[in-house]
Amino acid sequence: MSWSDILKEPRVAFYVAAVFIALIIIFPVPTEHGWDSRLKYGLDIEGGSWLQLQLQGAVVQLDVDPAKILEMQFNASLVEHHGDSYIVDVNGTVPEGLAEDLGYPGAKMVQRAGTTKVTIIAQPESVIVNYLQSALDTDVKVVGVAPVQYEIRTNVTRESLNGLLAPLGGSVAPGEDAFMEGVTTSTVDETKKVLDSKLNRLGLKDIKVRVVDNKFVLIDLAGVDVGTAQDVVGKPGKFEIRIQTKGNETVHVLYGDSVESVDIPRGDRGGNWGVPFMLSEEGADAFRKAAIDAGATKNPDAHEISMYLDKDEIFSAPLAPELAASLQRSPVRNMEARVGSGDAGSLKAKELYIHLREGALPVNVAVIGSGQVTAALGRQFKMQMVIAFVIALLAVAFMIYYRYRERKIVLPMVSTSFSEVVMMLGVWAAMGWQLDLASLAGIIMVIGTGVDHLVIITDELLRGGEAVSLSERSIKERAEAVADREAEKAEKEGKAAGPSGKVYLARLSRAFAIILGAAATTIAAMFPLLRMGFGALTGFALIIIIGVLIGVLLARPAYGRILGHIMAD
Amino acid sequence: MELEDIISRYPPRQVMAIPVAILALALIILGTTYYSSGSPVKLGVEFTGGTLVTIPATDSESAIKEKFAGYPLADVRNIGSRYMLQFGPMNDVMYGQLVSLVNSQYENAEIRFMGPIYSQALQQEALRYIPISFLLMAIVVFIIFREPFISLIVIFCALTDILIAAAFMNLTGVKLSLGTVAALLMLIGYSVDTDILLSMRVLKRKGTVEEKALGAMGTGLMMTSTTLAAVLSLFLLSNLLYLVVPSFTRMDIIADISTVLLFGLLADMFNTWITNVQALRWYFNRPSKARRQRR
Numbered sequence: 103m104s105w106s107d108i109l110k111e112p113r114v115a116f117y118v119a120a121v122f123i124a125l126i127i128i129f130p131v132p133t134e135h136g137w138d139s140r141l142k143y144g145l146d147i148e149g150g151s152w153l154q155l156q157l158q159g160a161v162v163q164l165d166v167d168p169a170k171i172l173e174m175q176f177n178a179s180l181v182e183h184h185g186d187s188y189i190v191d192v193n194g195t196v197p198e199g200l201a202e203d204l205g206y207p208g209a210k211m212v213q214r215a216g217t218t219k220v221t222i223i224a225q226p227e228s229v230i231v232n233y234l235q236s237a238l239d240t241d242v243k244v245v246g247v248a249p250v251q252y253e254i255r256t257n258v259t260r261e262s263l264n265g266l267l268a269p270l271g272g273s274v275a276p277g278e279d280a281f282m283e284g285v286t287t288s289t290v291d292e293t294k295k296v297l298d299s300k301l302n303r304l305g306l307k308d309i310k311v312r313v314v315d316n317k318f319v320l321i322d323l324a325g326v327d328v329g330t331a332q333d334v335v336g337k338p339g340k341f342e343i344r345i346q347t348k349g350n351e352t353v354h355v356l357y358g359d360s361v362e363s364v365d366i367p368r369g370d371r372g373g374n375w376g377v378p379f380m381l382s383e384e385g386a387d388a389f390r391k392a393a394i395d396a397g398a399t400k401n402p403d404a405h406e407i408s409m410y411l412d413k414d415e416i417f418s419a420p421l422a423p424e425l426a427a428s429l430q431r432s433p434v435r436n437m438e439a440r441v442g443s444g445d446a447g448s449l450k451a452k453e454l455y456i457h458l459r460e461g462a463l464p465v466n467v468a469v470i471g472s473g474q475v476t477a478a479l480g481r482q483f484k485m486q487m488v489i490a491f492v493i494a495l496l497a498v499a500f501m502i503y504y505r506y507r508e509r510k511i512v513l514p515m516v517s518t519s520f521s522e523v524v525m526m527l528g529v530w531a532a533m534g535w536q537l538d539l540a541s542l543a544g545i546i547m548v549i550g551t552g553v554d555h556l557v558i559i560t561d562e563l564l565r566g567g568e569a570v571s572l573s574e575r576s577i578k579e580r581a582e583a584v585a586d587r588e589a590e591k592a593e594k595e596g597k598a599a600g601p602s603g604k605v606y607l608a609r610l611s612r613a614f615a616i617i618l619g620a621a622a623t624t625i626a627a628m629f630p631l632l633r634m635g636f637g638a639l640t641g642f643a644l645i646i647i648i649g650v651l652i653g654v655l656l657a658r659p660a661y662g663r664i665l666g667h668i669m670a671d
Numbered sequence: 672m673e674l675e676d677i678i679s680r681y682p683p684r685q686v687m688a689i690p691v692a693i694l695a696l697a698l699i700i701l702g703t704t705y706y707s708s709g710s711p712v713k714l715g716v717e718f719t720g721g722t723l724v725t726i727p728a729t730d731s732e733s734a735i736k737e738k739f740a741g742y743p744l745a746d747v748r749n750i751g752s753r754y755m756l757q758f759g760p761m762n763d764v765m766y767g768q769l770v771s772l773v774n775s776q777y778e779n780a781e782i783r784f785m786g787p788i789y790s791q792a793l794q795q796e797a798l799r800y801i802p803i804s805f806l807l808m809a810i811v812v813f814i815i816f817r818e819p820f821i822s823l824i825v826i827f828c829a830l831t832d833i834l835i836a837a838a839f840m841n842l843t844g845v846k847l848s849l850g851t852v853a854a855l856l857m858l859i860g861y862s863v864d865t866d867i868l869l870s871m872r873v874l875k876r877k878g879t880v881e882e883k884a885l886g887a888m889g890t891g892l893m894m895t896s897t898t899l900a901a902v903l904s905l906f907l908l909s910n911l912l913y914l915v916v917p918s919f920t921r922m923d924i925i926a927d928i929s930t931v932l933l934f935g936l937l938a939d940m941f942n943t944w945i946t947n948v949q950a951l952r953w954y955f956n957r958p959s960k961a962r963r964q965r966r
Binding site for chain 1: 763767770771774778779780781782783784785786787788789792793796797800801803804805807808810811812814815849850852853856857859860861863864865867868871872875889890893894896897898900901902903904905908909912918919920922924925928
């Protein structure tokens with residue numbers, strides 16, 4: 103049997119083809135940055151920063167009477183529900199605009215003999231939503247009918263909600279599923295989309311945004327330090343414009359949702375940066391009204407316009423005189439926020455632009471984890487890993503040589519082990535997955551079990567797995583005798599112990615019974631880890647599962663054949 | 672005393688006293704740690720929450736301490752040409768200041784912040800997934816052998832390996848991190864490898880248990896010692912190289928994984944070739960009617 107015959111063996115042919123394909127996949131190809139392999143590395147090797155965010159919120163079912171809510175809000179003596187409207191009776195008068203402030207525009211008020219009758223057109227759900235929104239200062243959405251579910255987009259607990267509803271005689275509905283931490287899938291998607299576009303505007307090359315368990319968002323950013331990343335992402339970015347009335351007091355003018363469009367920041371010749379933006383018609387009206395009410399159109403300098411991002415003032419300046427003059431005449435929709443000069447101004451303009459453009463995140467987010475590794479440090483890790491690999495492989499090779507003392511065995515064994523690594527990397531590169539420190543640790547693990555299995559195959563084939571080389575004691579001799587008897591028996595049956603012989607095949611299948619069992623247990627143990635730790639061990643578990651499969655299905659069967667061939671030579 | 676002697680000369684029950692004593696010792700160590708800290712192994716920063724910063728610096732330790740005096744600095748360690756600083760909990764604003772301080776003063780800083788929500792979720796996940804992982808392994812072992820006693824012994828050995836390795840973590844001061852969780856789970860794989868080899872050989876071959884165990888031992892010791900050789904070199908490399916080559920950093924993840932594996936593999940050698948072998952000897956040589964009927 104020659105070496106070309108062994109290649110016709112299907113197991114060997116598959117194996118050789120697989121190694122060849124893997125080599126082609128990971129072999130460096132010329133790119134615009136020089137020669138680059140298709141292998142991608144994780145942030146902990148490549149350098150970059152990461153953020154782990156929790157979307158705060160809950161989906162809840164509530165037991166609360168909307169009439170009670172209105173009764174409390176209006177301090178009413180009686181609330182009646184007729185069809186799709188509520189009639190609220192109040193002793194005395196109701197302040198002008200109270201209904202509007204509570205979220206019921208178009209409420210009718212009739213005053214008669216010391217009492218006031220307010221008619222509100224509203225569904226029960228919208229009364230509850232209105233109440234929760236103002237009480238919790240957040241967005242609340244109805245997300246389910248039968249049972250009615252409310253999505254509360256801030257950090258609440260069952261206890262805090264019960265506390266809030268207790269004065270109204272209400273509570274969270276009983277049962278586990280009446281209070282679910284997290285937000286709905288569509289809210290998660292919406293948040294992810296806003297985050298994606300916010301981050302894309304930073305102009306980074308490689309951004310990954312992943313969602314875990316509908317409440318955690320994991321973001322990987324290459325080439326940015328963690329401080330910047332956290333500033334852009336961690337804040338929900340609630341934008342507000344206020345106007346100075348008298349002294350240090352300010353009043354609300356409008357929120358970010360009145361901003362219709364934003365232009366890219368521009369600097370003038372003096373290095374002053376501004377962000378042009380356009381208000382909606384209602385926004386422009388509100389702005390004009392607030393400016394006139396405060397007196398800013400007449401005396402702009404005493405009534406500065408300030409902009410807030412998450413309650414932090416990011417901008418404050420008087421109205422430009424020409425803008426003040428035109429506001430006096432009619433609403434103005436096109437404006438510009440001047441944020442400052444130089445690099446600081448440019449940065450501030452960019453940040454303001456991002457927040458104005460993308461608007462607020464639909465939910466509150468909390469940063470629960472973050473970090474950074476610089477590119478230089480990552481390179482050092484990578485080099486140390488490569489050194490670790492080489493040394494581990496050398497140690498293994500030395501042990502194999504020490505045990506078998508034959509190059510004919512050591513070479514195929516070490517190269518089989520190495521080829522398994524090549525194939526794993528090939529799969530990784532082909533799938534576009536990133537190699538991080540965890541998956542490199544996984545590769546080391548696969549090398550370890552891989553060599554174990556090659557030792558099992560080799561021992562079975564060489565000695566029928568019976569003999570030991572510990573000492574020359576009688577038990578060993580007896581064991582050898584067993585092996586000899588086996589071989590004699592085989593010879594009597596006219597079969598050689600070569601690669602096609604019955605003994606050889608029997609030994610190989612015995613070896614594989616052990617190997618497949620061991621591989622199955624390893625794979626089973628790794629399966630749960632695919633999901634553990636926000637994906638921190640996913641790479642580790644996945645590369646072990648794939649590596650073990652590659653080993654038992656491709657590399658080790660071929661090794662068995664090749665070794666049989668070598669033994670027959 | 673030769674290993675072969677242990678395998679075949681002494682009665683199984685007598686030899687079994689050694690592994691039982693070692694297991695008891697491991698449990699005592701884990702129990703003491705549990706009693707004093709609330710968890711059987713010391714938890715690393717990933718599980719407790721906190722901030723980890725490594726910076727390249729040649730300053731003295733006290734100078735570093737002074738520089739970060741305004742922050743809840745919990746620990747400073749020299750790891751080669753770098754310092755590793757561990758901080759306790761702090762609020763967003765302070766963390767932001769720390770990040771900008773670190774990034775403005777040092778060029779190659781590594782920063783990791785693990786908030787309480789993250790670390791608690793991680794703890795819960797570890798408590799949930801690691802037992803599942805072990806259980807799945809156990810089920811596969813049962814399917815492979817279809818013999819309750821032999822399967823139980825294999826599973827017992829894997830569990831003991833993990834417990835001994837965990838006890839050594841406490842003794843050597845290695846804390847539980849994602850890396851060491853991974854290492855403890857790697858141990859399942861390595862430990863089961865040799866136990867399956869042994870049990871398969873004993874179960875499927877002809878001859879006395881002692882002969883077959885000894886035959887398996889040659890292969891099994893070779894398997895564990897190749898792995899051990901690799902692990903030992905990683906252990907030395909990660910713990911010593913940075914002392915020899917000043918530009919290198921101690922790689923914590925490799926150092927921790929290799930420490931756990933080192934002790935785990937030694938425990939595995941012991942458990943496979945003492946515990947498992949003696950259990951099999953006792954099982955197959957016991958004077959039982961059922962056994963005789965099967966033959």
